[in-house]
Amino acid sequence: MSLITNIFEQLINGLRTGSIYALIALGYTMVYGIAKMINFAHGDIIMVGAYSLYVFIGLLELPVIAAIILSVIVCAVLGMTIEKIAYKPLRKAPPLAVLITAIGMSYFLQSAALLLFKATPIPFGNVINVPSLRLGGITISGITIVILVVTTLAMIVLTLFINKTKAGSAMRAVSEDKDAAELMGINVNRTISLTFAIGSGLAAVAGILYICQYPALIPTLGALPGIKAFVAAVLGGIGSVPGAMLGGIILGIIESISKAYISTKLSDAIVFSVLVLVLLVRPSGLLGKKKTEKV
Amino acid sequence: MALLEVKNLGISFGGLRAVDDFNISVEQGQLYGLIGPNGAGKTTVFNLLTGVYRPSDGIIKLAGRSIIGKTPDEICQIGIARTFQNIRLFKKMSVLDNVKAALHHQIKYSLVGSLLHLPPYSQKETEMNEKALEILQVFDLDSEAGTLASNLPYGKQRKLEIARALATNPKLLLLDEPAAGMNPNETGELMETIRLVRNKFEVTILLIEHDMKLVAGICEYLTVLNFGTELLTGEPEAVLNDAKVITAYLGE
Amino acid sequence: MNRMKLNNTITNIIFIIVSYAAVSLIVTSGILSRQMTSLIIPIGVNIILAVSLNLLTGFLGELTLGHAGFMSLGAYTGALITVNTELPEMIGLPLALIAGGVVAAIFGLVIGVPVLRLKGDYLAIVTLGFGEIIKSVLTAMEFTGGAQGLSGIPKYTTYKNFTIVFIFVVITILLIKNLVYSRHGRAICSIRDNYIASEAVGIKISKYKIMAFVISAFFAGIAGVFNAHNIGILKPDNFDYNKSIEILVIVVLGGMGNIKGSVIAAVVLTLLPELLRDADNFRMLFYAIVLIAMMLFNNSGLRERMTSWIKSKKQVKTATGGE
Numbered sequence: 001m002s003l004i005t006n007i008f009e010q011l012i013n014g015l016r017t018g019s020i021y022a023l024i025a026l027g028y029t030m031v032y033g034i035a036k037m038i039n040f041a042h043g044d045i046i047m048v049g050a051y052s053l054y055v056f057i058g059l060l061e062l063p064v065i066a067a068i069i070l071s072v073i074v075c076a077v078l079g080m081t082i083e084k085i086a087y088k089p090l091r092k093a094p095p096l097a098v099l100i101t102a103i104g105m106s107y108f109l110q111s112a113a114l115l116l117f118k119a120t121p122i123p124f125g126n127v128i129n130v131p132s133l134r135l136g137g138i139t140i141s142g143i144t145i146v147i148l149v150v151t152t153l154a155m156i157v158l159t160l161f162i163n164k165t166k167a168g169s170a171m172r173a174v175s176e177d178k179d180a181a182e183l184m185g186i187n188v189n190r191t192i193s194l195t196f197a198i199g200s201g202l203a204a205v206a207g208i209l210y211i212c213q214y215p216a217l218i219p220t221l222g223a224l225p226g227i228k229a230f231v232a233a234v235l236g237g238i239g240s241v242p243g244a245m246l247g248g249i250i251l252g253i254i255e256s257i258s259k260a261y262i263s264t265k266l267s268d269a270i271v272f273s274v275l276v277l278v279l280l281v282r283p284s285g286l287l288g289k290k291k292t293e294k295v
Numbered sequence: 296m297a298l299l300e301v302k303n304l305g306i307s308f309g310g311l312r313a314v315d316d317f318n319i320s321v322e323q324g325q326l327y328g329l330i331g332p333n334g335a336g337k338t339t340v341f342n343l344l345t346g347v348y349r350p351s352d353g354i355i356k357l358a359g360r361s362i363i364g365k366t367p368d369e370i371c372q373i374g375i376a377r378t379f380q381n382i383r384l385f386k387k388m389s390v391l392d393n394v395k396a397a398l399h400h401q402i403k404y405s406l407v408g409s410l411l412h413l414p415p416y417s418q419k420e421t422e423m424n425e426k427a428l429e430i431l432q433v434f435d436l437d438s439e440a441g442t443l444a445s446n447l448p449y450g451k452q453r454k455l456e457i458a459r460a461l462a463t464n465p466k467l468l469l470l471d472e473p474a475a476g477m478n479p480n481e482t483g484e485l486m487e488t489i490r491l492v493r494n495k496f497e498v499t500i501l502l503i504e505h506d507m508k509l510v511a512g513i514c515e516y517l518t519v520l521n522f523g524t525e526l527l528t529g530e531p532e533a534v535l536n537d538a539k540v541i542t543a544y545l546g547e
Numbered sequence: 548m549n550r551m552k553l554n555n556t557i558t559n560i561i562f563i564i565v566s567y568a569a570v571s572l573i574v575t576s577g578i579l580s581r582q583m584t585s586l587i588i589p590i591g592v593n594i595i596l597a598v599s600l601n602l603l604t605g606f607l608g609e610l611t612l613g614h615a616g617f618m619s620l621g622a623y624t625g626a627l628i629t630v631n632t633e634l635p636e637m638i639g640l641p642l643a644l645i646a647g648g649v650v651a652a653i654f655g656l657v658i659g660v661p662v663l664r665l666k667g668d669y670l671a672i673v674t675l676g677f678g679e680i681i682k683s684v685l686t687a688m689e690f691t692g693g694a695q696g697l698s699g700i701p702k703y704t705t706y707k708n709f710t711i712v713f714i715f716v717v718i719t720i721l722l723i724k725n726l727v728y729s730r731h732g733r734a735i736c737s738i739r740d741n742y743i744a745s746e747a748v749g750i751k752i753s754k755y756k757i758m759a760f761v762i763s764a765f766f767a768g769i770a771g772v773f774n775a776h777n778i779g780i781l782k783p784d785n786f787d788y789n790k791s792i793e794i795l796v797i798v799v800l801g802g803m804g805n806i807k808g809s810v811i812a813a814v815v816l817t818l819l820p821e822l823l824r825d826a827d828n829f830r831m832l833f834y835a836i837v838l839i840a841m842m843l844f845n846n847s848g849l850r851e852r853m854t855s856w857i858k859s860k861k862q863v864k865t866a867t868g869g870e
Contacts, residue, residue, distance in 0.1 A: 038668045086839055093846035095667045096610055100799060103612075103792060104838030111831035223788070227679070230672065269683035272676035279673055280661050345747060371749035383747075385740035387804070388733070396733040397748040406758070409729035410722045416729065423730075463748050 009138055010260045011253060016144045016213075018252020019151035023206040024229035025236065025244035026158065027199030033175035033239040034195045037095070040102035041082060043226015044109035045200045049075045049207030050217055051113060054124055064127050072204040079200025080193045088189070106223075113219035121216035128212050147209050154202060155245050162241060171195055175239065224268075228255070231275040237288025246286060296359055298323045298499050299467055304343060304353035313339050314523040317353070319501075321467070321516075326493055327501045328514035328531070332544050336523040337503045338380055341469050345377050346370040357467065372400055374466035378456040378473060380503075384444040390455055391440035394427040397462035402426065427462065433495065434458050434488065450481050454488070461496055468492070470502040474509050482506055486513050511535060519543065563717055570713065574706055583821060584706050588777040590817045591712040592770045595719045597797040597809040599766035602723055604795070605804035606732065607759040608739025610671040612791045613658070613678030614767055619786035620654050620681065621647035621768025622775040623691055626700045629776065640703045640711070644772050651768025652761045654681075659760030663753045666742075678791055685783040696782035697775075704776040712773050719766050724806050726762070735759050796834045799841050 024046060031039045052074045056067035086105055090098050130142030162168035170191045173181040182188050210225065211217060228251065236247025254274060258267040278285060299321040306314050314336045321327045329337050342348045344355060346367040355362050362370050385393050402423045404415040431437040434454040439447065444455060453473060460468060473489070474482045486509055493500050504510050510517065510531065517534045519526040521543045527534050534540055570587060573579055600614045625643030632639065658677050662670055686694050704712055726732050734755045737745040742752055775781050797816050801808030820830050 038672065086843070089843055090846055093842075096604075096608065097842045097846040099610055099668060099671055100795070101839050101842040103795070104835050104842065106835075107792065107831060108835035108839065111828060111835055114828050114831060227675065231676070234669075234672070263687065265687035266683060269680045269687075272680045272683075275676045276661060276673055276680075279665055279669055283665070283669065347743070366751075367743075367746040368749050368751045371747060377747055379744065379747075383741045383744035385737045385744065387740050388736060392733055392736075395730070396737045396745070396750070399730055399734055400749050402730075404730065406731055409726050409731040412725045412729070419730075459748060 005138060006260075010256045012138070012140060012144060013260075014253030014256030015249060016147050016252070017255060018232075018249040019147050020206050020210055020225065020248075021229045021232045021252050022245045022248025023151055023154060023202050023209075024225060025233040025248045026154075026241065027203050028230050028233040029236070029238055029241060029244040030171070030195050030199050032233070034171060034192055035083075035087060035091075037087065037098045038102065038230070039087075039196075039199075040099070041105035041109055042199065042203060043222040043224075043229065044106050044113075045075050045079060045203040045222065046207035046210060046225060047113060047219060047222030048078060048109060049204030050124075050211035050221060051117060052204070053127075053208050053211060054122060054217055057127060058122075058124070067127075068208055071208060072201045075204035075207075076197040076201040079196040079203075083193060083196040088192075110219050110223070117217070117219065119219065121218045123216050124211055125215075126212040143209070143212050150205065150209065154205065158198070158202075159241060167191070167194060228271055231271055231278075234275060234285055235278050237285030239289070240285070240287045243285055243287035297321055298325075298358055299344075299501065300354070300356040300359075301344070302354050304340070304350050304355065306339065306343060306348055306350050306352075312523060314343065314350075316524055317520070318525055319518050319528075321499060321501055323499055324493070324497070325499055326489070326513055326515045327499075328510050328517045329501060329503050329520060330505070330510055330517060331520035331526070333505075335520040337520055338471060339523075340520065341377060341471055341503065344370075344469060345375055371463055371465070374464075375469065376460035376463045376465035376467070377469035378453075378460055378471055380471045380475070382452050382456055384452055384455060384459075386443075386445040388444055389440065390431065390436055390442050390444055390447065391424070391427055393444050393455060393459050394430055394462045395423050397459045398423050398426060401462070401464055430458050430462055433461075433491065449476055453477070453485075457488075457492070461492065461498070465498055467499045467501065470500065470504075472503055472505065474504060474506045477506075479508075482509055485509070489513055507535065567713060570709060574709060586817055586821060587706045587709050588704060588712055588773065590814055591709070591716045592774045592777070593794070593797060593813040593817050594716050594810050595766050595770040595773075596794045597801065597813045598719055598723050598806055599763045599770070600794050601798050601801075601803065601806060601809045602726070602735075602759055602763045604798055605802075606727055606739065607735050607756065609666070609756075610795075611674040612671050612788065612795070613674035613676075613681070614763075614794050615786040615788070615790035616674075616678035616681040617651040617655060617764040617767035618771035618774070618790070619685060619781075619783065620764075620771065621651040622771030622781055622786070623685065623697070624650040624768070625772035626697050626775040626781055627691070629701050629703070630697060630699060636701070636703050639701070640776070643776070644715075644769055647772035648765045648768045651771065652765035655761040655764025656757060658764075659757040662760070663756055675788060675791075678786075678788060682783045682787055691783075692781075694783065696780060698780045700775050700779045700781065702776060702779050704773050706777075715769060715773070719769075720806060720810065723762075723766075727806070731755070731758065793834070796838055800837055 024042065027042050028039065031037065031042070049071050052071035053067055056062045056070050057064065062070070082105055086101050087098065090101060126143060128143060128146050130146050132142045133140045133145060162171060170181070170186045171194070173184065173186055174188055174191045178188055207222065229248065232247035232251040233244050234247070235251055236243030236245065251271065251274065255267055255271055258270045262270065297320040299319065301317065301319045304314055304317040305312070317340060329340065331337055339348065343350050346362065346365050346369070350363060357373060357375060360373065362373060365373070385396060388396065402419050404419045407413065408416050428437050428440060431440060434457065436451060436455060436458060439451070444452070447455060457470065457473065470489070474485055477485060489500065490513060492498065502514070514531055516529070517531050518528045519534060519540050526543060527537055527540055574584060574587070577584070596614065596618060600611070603609055603611050625647035628643045628646055629639045634642065658674065662673055665673060685691050691697065734745070734750045735758070737748070737750060738752055738755055746752055797812045798809055800816065801810070801812030820827065823830060
């Protein structure tokens with residue numbers, strides 16, 4: 001009886017962490033699909049989102065809703081700016097150069113945060129006040145409910161956007177064939193900017209939800225969730241939006257079960273082993289497409 | 296026994312049958328042409344012959360030995376070398392080093408020799424330099440041995456690719472559109488070079504080309520490929536004047 | 548040809564002797580503060596790390612983000628030997644070095660094999676993953692001291708006995724430089740430049756990728772052993788993703804595929820934090836800007852525009868002023 005409750009609790013935990021990974025993974029996968037690059041700095045946008053929330057609520061004392069919206073906007077703009085400054089000039093450059101630049105960007109964001117806010121963890125409580133739910137013998141915390149609802153909504157809205165709107169079709173077109181899309185009259189630059197904006201906005205949401213669960217803000221808070229979300233994106237199939245969602249949830253559950261039943265210390269190693277396994281066995285991921293190279 | 300024996304070769308990509316029931320038989324020392332309209336599958340055939348793709352049907356034999364399932368590097372060592380439609384030179388390496396890289400299996404010394412530059416190193420490197428320059432001389436590229444490969448003009452890059460392929464001491468040389476992007480003068484020169492290569496290096500040549508002057512000028516035998524399958528095979532005079540072939544190129 | 552080579556070799560030998568003399572002088576005379584003098588070992592360690600990483604990034608052309616992992620494997624292996632056995636320095640240190648290098652090399656093989664089919668982004672991420680796995684496992688295991696790490700490692704290679712480190716720095720540079728200018732080196736570089744063509748000329752890509760990984764890992768392991776026996780303490784956290792990035796910055800700054808550059812950059816970037824002691828946070832920012840700026844400069848066409856601008860200025864000078 002108690003074991004089943006236990007497992008169920010872990011599943012809920014996994015769903016919760018996994019949803020956050022999914023939100024972040026969506027950003028990775030969309031950017032990879034469009035710009036054919038891994039935006040290493042994406043994880044650190046999460047951190048910027050969390051710190052922004054702190055600045056707006058903690059320092060500027062704005063109401064919660066306004067702070068959240070502003071944080072999302074800040075991150076969206078940041079994402080677009082990074083793309084314009086650092087990635088756009090390198091569109092024709094070898095992938096190695098882009099990768100190094102992205103790493104540099106990530107480092108830049110972390111060190112900027114370090115300089116502005118110092119390394120001491122800044123305590124931050126939960127600002128989302130939603131009552132918890134009791135189901136059977138389990139208590140589902142308010143924040144968990146919010147996370148699940150927000151993530152599901154985000155997924156639905158994004159899928160509709162990509163499939164039903166003109167801008168969404170433009171995104172799909174550019175990720176299929178950038179040159180052809182341009183010849184068809186699609187503004188490639190604007191489409192890419194939009195993709196970065198959406199991805200970064202989602203990362204901001206993830207950061208906000210994340211910081212409501214964890215006690216303190218540190219400049220490196222985005223790094224580990226970012227990398228794990230990348231593993232999730234690869235697991236689900238990089239370039240695939242449903243894949244990012246699926247990968248996120250699965251990875252969250254794997255991590256949760258590992259922490260509970262194997263070892264907290266080794267749970268990270270297990271998550272990364274998933275990455276290695278996927279890339280060895282099925283590099284295109286669960287829902288991704290196989291790519292053949294033209295010789 | 297033909298040097299290259301291909302029967303019933305076929306491959307599908309997803310639902311598309313890119314090459315189907317393809318046959319070709321190239322005799323030792325021949326200058327053989329593979330022609331056909333764009334998209335017919337000619338480069339795909341080359342990719343099948345060199346192990347880049349694995350065929351789903353058919354047999355490929357070089358000097359009686361099957362090469363299906365072998366990797367590209369193994370097939371090179373067995374004796375098939377190639378050039379590429381979109382030049383694939385080692386861009387950051389010099390002209391000389393491009394050829395020396397291809398001499399990898401011809402002139403060898405151990406890893407320890409590499410790390411410590413023990414005596415065999417100097418002697419073998421000198422040998423490699425000589426051999427590489429010898430090959431480059433055939434193509435008038437020896438004076439540019441130190442130039443970076445990416446700095447060569449287009450025509451010379453194409454020649455370097457052929458030189459590099461020859462350095463692997465192949466039995467069969469596959470040339471993928473060697474005259475692409477060349478003007479009539481350069482093409483004429485290339486025709487001479489290809490004949491020279493065949494004679495001097497005693498190598499069999501199978502080439503893909505769109506330039507009919509070159510094809511008619513040097514090929515001794517032709518196979519026409521259309522929609523992935525063999526349309527006609529024979530001597531250039533007959534093949535190039537055949538109604539079916541003309542239709543394939545020009546449409547109805 | 549031979550005379551040039553002889554001249555080159557003589558120049559190199561002279562340079563090595565002079566540098567050794569210079570370093571000896573600095574150590575024995577105490578001209579520089581103890582803090583600065585003690586940097587000699589980290590400089591040596593970073594040179595070995597940068598040159599070995601350059602083999603993978605600059606010559607093989609694959610970005611790896613787990614180099615610190617190899618370093619830690621070597622460090623822990625060597626330290627475990629010297630800490631847990633009662634061997635005298637003459638035997639203990641060489642044993643630690645060999646064991647450290649070999650263990651790291653074995654893991655280079657273990658990691659190199661699965662990574663064979665991957666390229667570019669994926670390869671980078673997987674090596675990052677492996678680095679994190681190594682760190683994670685080292686933190687979890689009891690006999691490596693867990694998160695607290697190992698302490699009490701005998702300080703065999705501090706700046707006071709820098710000679711052995713110097714020797715290995717020279718050996719590393721020599722071996723890797725030799726390798727690059729050999730047929731194996733050409734094979735490795737050809738994979739970087741065009742792996743499809745490389746296969747087409749008979750080069751077995753998997754063999755040379757693994758070769759590069761194993762050799763690179765071996766030297767990283769050796770660097771780790773020197774590091775461990777300089778500081779005397781080892782913690783898994785010291786060998787994380789950030790450390791791998793630090794080494795990458797050195798390689799990028801010095802120029803990918805440029806061994807001399809790696810050496811100079813290693814010296815500069817090891818000294819810099821000391822010179823900017825108080826601005827430690829700025830160091831991270833600086834590294835980040837270096838990475839981004841170098842990449843943008845080299846790849847966005849800016850360099851070409853600048854060199855042609857400089858050339859046009861020169862032409863104008865001779866046209867107007869002239870000889």
